[in-house]
Amino acid sequence: MITMREIARLTHVSQPTVSRVLNGNPKVSPEIRERVLACAREHDYQLNALAKGLQGSRTHLLGVLVTDIANGFFADLAKQIEVAARERGYSIILFNSDYNPASEQEYLDVVRRYRVDGVVAVPIRETSLQWHSYVEKLDVPVVTITRRAPGLDSFYVDHPVAGSQVAEYLVDRGYRRFLFIGKNYDGKYVGFRQALQAHGLGEAVTNRVLRTHDQLRRELSDWLAAGQERAAVFAGNDIYALQVLDILRELGLSVPEQVGVMGFDDTFMGRHLSPRLSTVRQPTARMAREAVDWLLERMEDPDDREPVDRPYPAELIIREST
Amino acid sequence: MITMREIARLTHVSQPTVSRVLNGNPKVSPEIRERVLACAREHDYQLNALAKGLQGSRTHLLGVLVTDIANGFFADLAKQIEVAARERGYSIILFNSDYNPASEQEYLDVVRRYRVDGVVAVPIRETSLQWHSYVEKLDVPVVTITRRAPGLDSFYVDHPVAGSQVAEYLVDRGYRRFLFIGKNYDGKYVGFRQALQAHGLGEAVTNRVLRTHDQLRRELSDWLAAGQERAAVFAGNDIYALQVLDILRELGLSVPEQVGVMGFDDTFMGRHLSPRLSTVRQPTARMAREAVDWLLERMEDPDDREPVDRPYPAELIIREST
DNA sequence: TCTTCCTGTGAATGCGTATTCTTCTTGTTT
DNA sequence: AAACAAGAAGAATACGCATTCACAGGAAGA
Numbered sequence: 001m002i003t004m005r006e007i008a009r010l011t012h013v014s015q016p017t018v019s020r021v022l023n024g025n026p027k028v029s030p031e032i033r034e035r036v037l038a039c040a041r042e043h044d045y046q047l048n049a050l051a052k053g054l055q056g057s058r059t060h061l062l063g064v065l066v067t068d069i070a071n072g073f074f075a076d077l078a079k080q081i082e083v084a085a086r087e088r089g090y091s092i093i094l095f096n097s098d099y100n101p102a103s104e105q106e107y108l109d110v111v112r113r114y115r116v117d118g119v120v121a122v123p124i125r126e127t128s129l130q131w132h133s134y135v136e137k138l139d140v141p142v143v144t145i146t147r148r149a150p151g152l153d154s155f156y157v158d159h160p161v162a163g164s165q166v167a168e169y170l171v172d173r174g175y176r177r178f179l180f181i182g183k184n185y186d187g188k189y190v191g192f193r194q195a196l197q198a199h200g201l202g203e204a205v206t207n208r209v210l211r212t213h214d215q216l217r218r219e220l221s222d223w224l225a226a227g228q229e230r231a232a233v234f235a236g237n238d239i240y241a242l243q244v245l246d247i248l249r250e251l252g253l254s255v256p257e258q259v260g261v262m263g264f265d266d267t268f269m270g271r272h273l274s275p276r277l278s279t280v281r282q283p284t285a286r287m288a289r290e291a292v293d294w295l296l297e298r299m300e301d302p303d304d305r306e307p308v309d310r311p312y313p314a315e316l317i318i319r320e321s322t
Numbered sequence: 323m324i325t326m327r328e329i330a331r332l333t334h335v336s337q338p339t340v341s342r343v344l345n346g347n348p349k350v351s352p353e354i355r356e357r358v359l360a361c362a363r364e365h366d367y368q369l370n371a372l373a374k375g376l377q378g379s380r381t382h383l384l385g386v387l388v389t390d391i392a393n394g395f396f397a398d399l400a401k402q403i404e405v406a407a408r409e410r411g412y413s414i415i416l417f418n419s420d421y422n423p424a425s426e427q428e429y430l431d432v433v434r435r436y437r438v439d440g441v442v443a444v445p446i447r448e449t450s451l452q453w454h455s456y457v458e459k460l461d462v463p464v465v466t467i468t469r470r471a472p473g474l475d476s477f478y479v480d481h482p483v484a485g486s487q488v489a490e491y492l493v494d495r496g497y498r499r500f501l502f503i504g505k506n507y508d509g510k511y512v513g514f515r516q517a518l519q520a521h522g523l524g525e526a527v528t529n530r531v532l533r534t535h536d537q538l539r540r541e542l543s544d545w546l547a548a549g550q551e552r553a554a555v556f557a558g559n560d561i562y563a564l565q566v567l568d569i570l571r572e573l574g575l576s577v578p579e580q581v582g583v584m585g586f587d588d589t590f591m592g593r594h595l596s597p598r599l600s601t602v603r604q605p606t607a608r609m610a611r612e613a614v615d616w617l618l619e620r621m622e623d624p625d626d627r628e629p630v631d632r633p634y635p636a637e638l639i640i641r642e643s644t
Numbered sequence: 645t646c647t648t649c650c651t652g653t654g655a656a657t658g659c660g661t662a663t664t665c666t667t668c669t670t671g672t673t674t
Numbered sequence: 675a676a677a678c679a680a681g682a683a684g685a686a687t688a689c690g691c692a693t694t695c696a697c698a699g700g701a702a703g704a
Contacts, residue, residue: 001434001461003660014684019662027682044459049435050376051660054689059372061436064416069404075397082391082418091432094386094416096404110413112323113371114383137366139323239590246594268561272568274596325690336654341692349652373690377659 002043011035022047053115062090062295063111063119063140065104069096073237073265073284074122077146080288081120088296090117099124101131108134118295120288122146126187141298145291146282148187153298153308155291157282159187162314164195166234166262166280169316171199175260176229178205179220181244182236188264192234204229210240217247224251224259232260232322238267241277245321260322275320283312324365333357344369375437384412384617385433385441385462387426391418395559395587395606396444399468402610403442410618412439421446423453430456440617442610444468448509463620467613468604470509475620475630477613479604481509484636486517488556488584488602491638493521497582498551500527501542503566504558510586514556526551532562539569546573546581554582554644560589563599567643582644597642605634 004022008015013032020028021036022045039045053059062085066074082092093116095107104124111119119142123131126147135142135152143153166188170178178196180189184207196205204227208219224231235241241263245255253259255275263270263279270277294308326344330337335354342350343358344367361367375381384407388396404414415438419426426446433441441464445453448469457464457474465475488510492500500518502511506529518527526549530541546553557563563585567577575581577597585592585601592599616630 001437005660015660016662016685017683019660020683023662029682032683046431046434048376048437048660050372050381050437051689052662054370054372054376054659054691055661055663056689061415068401069391070394070398070401072392072394072397075394076392078416079390079392079418082416091436092416093383094400094404094414096401109368112368114413115323115370115372242591242594246596249596269564269591272564274568274571326692327690337690338655338692338694339653342653345692351652354652370690373659374692375659376661376689377691377693 001048002045003048004045007036007039007043007045011039058299059115059117060090061114061116062092062292063095063107063114063116063121064092065095065097065107065119065121065123067097067099067122067124069094071237071239072267072269076267077122077284077288080285081145081292084289084292088292090292090296097122097124104131105134108138111140112138116140118142118299120145120291120295123149125185141295143291143295143298145287148309148311151307153291153294153310155287155294155310156312157287157314158191158311160191160194161311162264162280163188163191163193163234165314165316167192167195167199169318170232170234170260170262170322171196171201173232173260173322174230175232175322176201176204177227177231179223179231179233180205180207180236181210181216181233181240182207183209186236188234188236210236210243213243213247216243217250220244220247221251224253230260231258232262234262234264236264238263238265238270238277238279241279241321242269242273245273245275245277256320256322262322266317270317270319273321278319278322279317281315281317283315287312323370324367325370326367329358329361329365329367333361380621381437381439382412383436383438384414384614385417385429385436385438385443386414387417387419387429387441387443387445389419389421389444389446391416393559393561394589394591396468398589399444399606399610402607403467403614406611406614410614412614412618419444419446426453427456430460433462434460438462440464440621442467442613442617445471447507463617465613465617465620467609470631470633473629475613475616475632477609477616477632478634479609479636480513480633482513482516483633484586484602485510485513485515485556487636487638489514489517489521491640492554492556492582492584492644493518493523495554495582495644496552497554497644498523498526499549499553501545501553501555502527502529502558503532503538503555503562504529505531508558510556510558532558532565535565535569538565539572542566542569543573546575552582553580554584556584556586558586560585560587560592560599560601563601563643564591564595567595567597567599578642578644584644588639592639592641595643600641600644601639603637603639605637609634 004018005015008018021033097104145155148154148156233244263277266279266281270279326340327337330340343355417429467477470476470478555566585599588601588603592601
């Protein structure tokens with residue numbers, strides 16, 4: 001791999017001159033400029049980004065931390081981030097926390113080792129104390145996407161709000177018993193339950209964590225047997241919803257006639273399921289773009305501004321399953 | 323961010339000594355070792371990977387190039403690669419070619435700029451001439467995963483073979499007319515057609531590229547109307563299959579009774595569709611692991627060995643859609 | 645007491661860039 | 675013609691690390 005010094009030697013100029021040419025510095029005579037450029041082209045010169053990063057203050061690397069890249073929603077999110085970053089001349093170091101806090105922390109060390117310019121992250125929990133204190137010590141700007149992290153720049157759909165939107169909609173549609181599939185600390189569940197309580201339906205909502213398919217079937221069928229009123233299942237994401245639909249089919253129940261099902265994330269898949277899945281859409285592309293933009297600005301002037309808190313509206317996508 | 327020199331200053335030793343301690347070099351007295359380690363811990367020292375990469379021969383960065391990370395199959399693949407790499411102390415620079423050859427090429431420049439140690443790639447086409455010649459000039463080892471690239475280390479499921487497996491199975495199940503959804507240069511289609519020709523069914527197979535949902539519906543319904551024999555659709559991937567199932571439902575056709583549908587990739591989703599999707603599974607995790615392993619070995623001794631060509635068996639997953 | 649051999653430590657150096665500081669050349673002004 | 679401004683290119687340096695080499699001091703052997 002050819003270096004500037006090599007080019008300098010070949011073209012009988014000094015290395016700084018080569019640097020000037022390659023960086024478009026005007027203070028260099030046209031003949032030399034041509035000579036150097038020709039040589040660089042001929043040998044297919046590529047800047048050593050490591051050296052540049054070591055010397056200067058920018059590595060042009062962005063860290064991207066997601067909980068599970070295999071989940072279609074985060075895969076799409078990662079893609080949008082990658083695109084936005086690339087457009088601005090940045091490359092992406094990807095990391096998967098797999099919902100494991102230890103991995104998450106480990107990644108922050110990687111981030112520091114590579115002197116990444118900034119990080120856009122989906123933290124596992126919105127308010128993890130260790131995470132937060134660790135990020136504080138980091139001298140790297142971190143923006144949070146899809147999750148709200150107090151004290152950090154956050155670009156997110158407000159989960160409690162989205163959850164309450166879902167609740168309002170389902171109540172409006174006549175549902176009176178509700179099952180939420182997901183972690184009980186999930187903001188969606190929190191908002192969902194609160195909104196239902198406001199309707200005097202606080203007793204009518206239950207929560208289950210998804211473990212295995214069989215277990216979910218048992219729980220679902222028990223739950224359905226335990227009441228008479230119109231029932232709806234609110235799944236923490238479309239993948240859960242897919243499994244719920246499957247189980248209801250196994251149980252011989254028709255959706256939405258006997259049970260309503262609501263997903264979350266508006267994965268592509270939902271559009272083509274049977275029945276087509278009602279779900280909640282997040283403006284991923286916008287969030288990704290604006291998060292990256294902000295991150296780059298944040299890098300300019302370190303920490304003079306207040307952390308930004310930017311919630312995005314969730315959009316209810318009503319299809320056939322409710 | 324604290325450096326070795328800083329630690330040296332604080333502990334009253336020389337910088338090389340700090341380096342020795344941190345690298346476990348035995349030639350350093352226990353007292354000094356302790357002193358230095360304590361100081362490093364206290365200040366939460368992190369190696370500057372850029373400097374190390376610049377001076378040494380390893381950056382501990384791996385490039386990962388996929389065609390579309392938003393596709394569940396590649397998302398899962400990327401995840402496996404990331405896990406395998408991390409276990410071996412490598413981090414991942416991710417890139418999305420989005421089926422755009424220009425992007426693909428552009429990425430190879432990024433790879434060179436960051437002096438990545440190796441690349442695991444899903445090339446857009448198995449035999450792209452520019453790609454191949456470009457990779458040759460690269461002095462970075464590249465392994466190809468999921469696609470076979472002659473002359474490069476390849477870890478893949480042989481698409482033509484898999485296509486013929488599908489053909490054999492479908493013929494065996496009594497299907498006599500076939501529609502393949504995907505690019506006609508897709509190896510799956512090539513093998514599929516060949517196997518059918520061997521059964522004297524060469525005339526019975528057609529190919530359509532998926533553009534829009536509506537267009538596919540028209541084409542599908544036309545195609546179905548054009549013949550009487552038992553028909554099956556072979557979709558190039560599970561996402562296509564999902565859309566096909568949807569369309570057939572719209573057309574009021576029952577699967578598998580009236581039309582068979584075969585997917586490809588064994589995406590998680592397929593397990594829970596209605597009907598559950600018959601598909602083809604690739605041993606992604608194994609491929610990813612072995613590709614990364616090989617890549618690391620390849621990095622040891624540059625190019626003394628022959629390029630490895632490692633096909634993996636495809637596994638037919640038969641569920642309800644055929 | 646004087647070599648010889650370790651062993652632990654520091655000094656010096658290189659990796660590829662960008663920047664700052666100098667030097668040298670050319671052209672302009674009075 | 676002399677003085678000076680400006681422009682072009684080279685020399686030196688720093689960034690953080692690893693590595694090589696040389697040197698000091700001590701222990702062991704003669």
